[in-house]
Amino acid sequence: MEKQPRLLASQLLLKNSLFEVSLNRVLLTWKEIATKKKRVSGGIHHPFKVGFCFPKFLRRDKGESGTSHGVSVSEILAVRELDVDSETKDDGRWQKMPQKSTEAYPYAFTVSYVERAWQHRWRCSDVTFHCLEGALCQQWVQTIREQLTALTSRPKHLLVYINPYGGKQQGERIYEQKVAPLFTLASISTHVIVTEHANHARDHLRTEAELKKYDGVVCVGGDGMFSEMVHGLVSRTQRDNGVDQNSPEEKLVPCTLRIGIIPAGSTDCICYATVGINDPVTSALHIIVGDAQPMDVCSVHHNNTFLRYSVSLLGYGFYGDVLADSERKRWMGPARYDFSGFKTFLTHHYYEGTVSFLPATDILGTPRDKTRCRAGYHQPLFLLPEYKGGWRVIRGKFLAINAASMSCACPRSPKGLSPAAHLADGTTDLILVRKCSRFNFLRHLLRHTSKYDQFDMNFVEVHRVRRFRFTPRYCQSDSELDLRENGKRLFSQICRDHPACSCSPAYSSWNCDGEILPHAAIEVGCVTTPYNLLCKYTVHSESI
Ligand SMILES: CCCCCCCCCCCCC/C=C/[C@@H](O)[C@H](CO)NC(=O)CCCCCCCCCCCCCCC
Ligand SMILES: Nc1ncnc2c1ncn2[C@@H]1O[C@H](COP(=O)(O)OP(=O)(O)OP(=O)(O)O)[C@@H](O)[C@H]1O
Ligand SMILES: [Ca+2]
Structure with a gap:
């Protein structure tokens, strides 16, 4: 595949781990940045754990620098800013973030995308990235939204x-x-x-x-x-x-x-x-x-x-x-x-x-x-x-x-x-x-x-x-x-x-x-x- 110019790239927090998150016109990818001290509990949030097939173009590699994931922009369903305070209130779905992380990364956005499951089934999955600054969070949301608006074959x-x-x-x-x-x-x-x-x-x-x-x-x-x-x-x-x-x-x-x-x-x-x-x-x-x-x-x-x-x-x-x-x-x-x-x-x-x-x-x-x-x-x-x-x-x-x-x-x-x-x-x-x-x-x-x-x-x-x-x-x-x-x-x-x-x-x-x-x-x-x-x-x- 032709290499696409990057639209955005940032280091964002996904659950308790830091990821290099990158967006071009075709793919949204996130790759774990290896740290000496591994996270102790909970495991990183990743939606493809239970033996599912990966979404179109999605790869999950585990190299020296940790796991990497990718989802085709054409299979992103929505993106929304998250109210981190309400997220950390335990709703049974999200685990409480360690105090240090929420303090350092108080802004977040969630990307919903198509996950390919078993026997041709598709499911909707979410991934939430935490940002250091509100402006960066908004920039991510806006850029992904612009990408989705450009997909003209989608019905409104x-x-x-x-x-x-x-x-x-x-x-x-x-x-x-x-x-x-x-x-x-x-x-x-x-x-x-x-x-x-x-x-x-x-x-x-x-x-x-x-x-x-x-x-x-x-x-x-x-x-x-x-x-x-x-x-x-x-x-x-x-x-x-x-x-x-x-x-x-x-x-x-x-x-x-x-x-x-x-x-x-x-x-x-x-x-x-x-x-x-x-x-x-x-x-x-x-x-x-x-x-x-x-x-x-x-x-x-x-x-x-x-x-x-x-x-x-x-x-x-x-x-x-x-x-x-x-x-x-x-x-x-x-x-x-x-x-x-x-x-x-x-x-x-x-x-x-x-x-x-x-x-x-x-x-x-x-x-x-x-x-x-x-x-x-x-x-x-x-x-x-x-x-x-x-x-x-x-x-x-x-x-x-x-x-x-x-x-x-x-x-x-x-x-x-x-x-x-x-x-x-x-x-x-x-x-x-x-x-x-x-x-x-x-x-x-x-x-x-x-x-x-x-x-x-x-x-x-x-x-x-x-x-x-x-x-x-x-x-x-x-x-x-x-x-x-x-x-x-x-x-x-x-x-x-x-x-x-x-x-x-x-x-x-x-x-x-x-x-x-x-x-x-x-x-x-x-x-x-x-x-x-x-x-x-x-x-x-x-x-x-
Ligand atoms: C022994 C098991 C044999 C099973 C053979 C199954 C073959 C089934 C092929 C189904 C083809 C469906 C084609 C689609 C047609 C649709 O446009 C139409 C509208 O929805 N549906 C039907 O006409 C609905 C058609 C439904 C036909 C059901 C036929 C069931 C046959 C059962 C024969 C039992 C014999 C048992 C002897 C001990
Ligand atoms: N409100 C309604 N009341 C009664 N019949 C209806 C109504 N709306 C649609 N129909 C008719 O119901 C019939 C059957 O509908 P449908 O195809 O949805 O189900 P089905 O016959 O159970 O499934 P399949 O066609 O897959 O075997 C259609 O011919 C349709 O014209
Ligand atoms: Ca034919």
């Missing part, structure tokens, strides 16, 4: 929507107890809306919200809430730019606001697959430091009519049936998916139809790669010079047809439905699971929870695609495809007509990021758009 005003009914119905509590205090610490002003009904956030964003006042929007909830935000923002942007959403060929205009997710849902796959963990504090800290990550958005059409956008899973067959069944059991909370998953596994329905897809031949990388794409760990993608290939058509009987635009990693399956899917490459991984025995399907499902390859089975195939279409076999006319009206009627008719069909219904439903689509025949196009999530790392993908 956020519009927050809380779904009080998502997941375990803890959205409001999670926000008030874990997130709001961090936003206050980082001087972020918020306008908070607790939603009163489904689609409240979507409609407010689409029509009413004064978006100019905000640097980003935040949803506290699950994948369904995130989907509401995407629909509200994307629809508004297309309307404002005269883009016809009903045309499958139209290019989406990216919107300028970023969306942050505070996970408080049942699956939280969008948060988990991007950040690596579904942890509200981690997400809040990513939002504060202004991290961003573009992501793929698939638009789903039926007969030249726009249905929905999808950013994670479009699933027909197994995941569609699990969702349809689980919606009636919302009262069970997140456990509804396990219950309906078990039930759907036992019913073992397959669905006949035709899948046509346009393979993504102009990129390197396949769904069978061993690489993992999370924000911050992005594998660079390369454009191949020439685009070749046309549509491919596969007919068959499928237990599941899944299109994963990202890995879809979640606590149930930490590697996800398609572990090597990229976040922002304009493709989706199309996974076809053909009719097989219950035992084999169970083996396939179990592999989502282990290191074994779920695609390495002769009834499973996976293709990285730019577009795909699905037409169910018993699709007689387009008007007939309103599932809610015709699904049941067709089911009984087909069972009468095809006694060997094991009573599999003609249609399943599409699970589109946790919402049921009203049609079985769909056309899907995938594009990369900079709908940045605020809760991500800063590294941008080489998106196409």
Whole structure:
């Protein structure tokens, strides 16, 4: 790294030890100055004692002159002057300073910063430096504040929507107890809306919200809430730019606001697959430091009519049936998916139809790669010079047809439905699971929870695609495809007509990021758009 000119350097007291503290445009570092007489009790205050990974750029070396630490300026959350008198009043957190030290260093300031903890978790940590003079203390506070103000990617005003009914119905509590205090610490002003009904956030964003006042929007909830935000923002942007959403060929205009997710849902796959963990504090800290990550958005059409956008899973067959069944059991909370998953596994329905897809031949990388794409760990993608290939058509009987635009990693399956899917490459991984025995399907499902390859089975195939279409076999006319009206009627008719069909219904439903689509025949196009999530790392993908 290029050597940066020093902005400030002083000898300051940290707990009972003297440190050489230095600030440049990139790093704040503090290094213990060796003294003959070592401090007797308490140990120096250092936040990384208990085996944590170090923050970005942080080093802790123990050379001749003692321990040294560093934190990236981009991961400093706040700095504030401290009332030393109140600090030394024992609040259980700070130890009383020896009389000699407080007398000599009566001024202090505290720096709050991101500490990288275990398994992708981030935590907020504090370090307090004591100064000899008030002017020096103020100079440090002012200089660090100036550095933070210069970080233009950080949000200052956020519009927050809380779904009080998502997941375990803890959205409001999670926000008030874990997130709001961090936003206050980082001087972020918020306008908070607790939603009163489904689609409240979507409609407010689409029509009413004064978006100019905000640097980003935040949803506290699950994948369904995130989907509401995407629909509200994307629809508004297309309307404002005269883009016809009903045309499958139209290019989406990216919107300028970023969306942050505070996970408080049942699956939280969008948060988990991007950040690596579904942890509200981690997400809040990513939002504060202004991290961003573009992501793929698939638009789903039926007969030249726009249905929905999808950013994670479009699933027909197994995941569609699990969702349809689980919606009636919302009262069970997140456990509804396990219950309906078990039930759907036992019913073992397959669905006949035709899948046509346009393979993504102009990129390197396949769904069978061993690489993992999370924000911050992005594998660079390369454009191949020439685009070749046309549509491919596969007919068959499928237990599941899944299109994963990202890995879809979640606590149930930490590697996800398609572990090597990229976040922002304009493709989706199309996974076809053909009719097989219950035992084999169970083996396939179990592999989502282990290191074994779920695609390495002769009834499973996976293709990285730019577009795909699905037409169910018993699709007689387009008007007939309103599932809610015709699904049941067709089911009984087909069972009468095809006694060997094991009573599999003609249609399943599409699970589109946790919402049921009203049609079985769909056309899907995938594009990369900079709908940045605020809760991500800063590294941008080489998106196409
Ligand atoms: C035997 C254990 C096998 C476990 C296999 C686990 C694979 C789990 C893969 C999860 C993929 C989630 C994709 C994300 C979808 C989200 O856009 C959506 C909205 O939040 N969530 C769901 O649709 C929620 C979908 C939830 C699906 C849960 C499926 C549970 C299957 C349980 C099968 C039990 C068989 C037991 C036989 C003895
Ligand atoms: N105030 C509300 N009352 C009822 N439903 C709401 C309200 N606000 C939002 N919703 C709807 O609740 C549904 C579920 O929300 P959410 O995605 O937050 O939780 P989840 O379904 O439990 O989690 P996941 O999607 O991660 O599985 C969404 O479809 C959303 O439209
Ligand atoms: Ca993708």
